[in-house]
Amino acid sequence: MNIENLIYQELLEIANQRGIFLDFVDLPNKIDGFWFYIKNKTDAIAINRVLAGNKRNFTLAHELGHSALHKNSNYNVLTNGGKLDEKMEAEADEYARILITKIKKNLRKEVTLNIQK
Ligand SMILES: [Zn+2]
Structure with a gap:
């Protein structure tokens, strides 16, 4: 298994732990994904x-970042005519970078511990 897949497994686990419904769907080429939130639902x-x-x-x-940061914002690209909020997009990007870096660090620690055993 390569590092990309290990990171992917960790991200799936995080989504699962947070109770986020996750699906892989057919979307137009330009759209990588989106977050969809309705309070308490x-x-x-x-x-x-x-x-x-x-x-x-x-x-x-990135979408996990929206879920973690923007629940009180009423930010919904779908009902916003497809318009992106640049500030919130930048925040979600930053969250994604930090989260992936953190996962990589933890994976490295795990590997080191396994070698020492
Ligand atoms: Zn976004």
């Missing part, structure tokens, strides 16, 4: 099923 992420590897990981981490 739906916390869901859809990822374009054609994505793979790092691109899929980053997209999933």
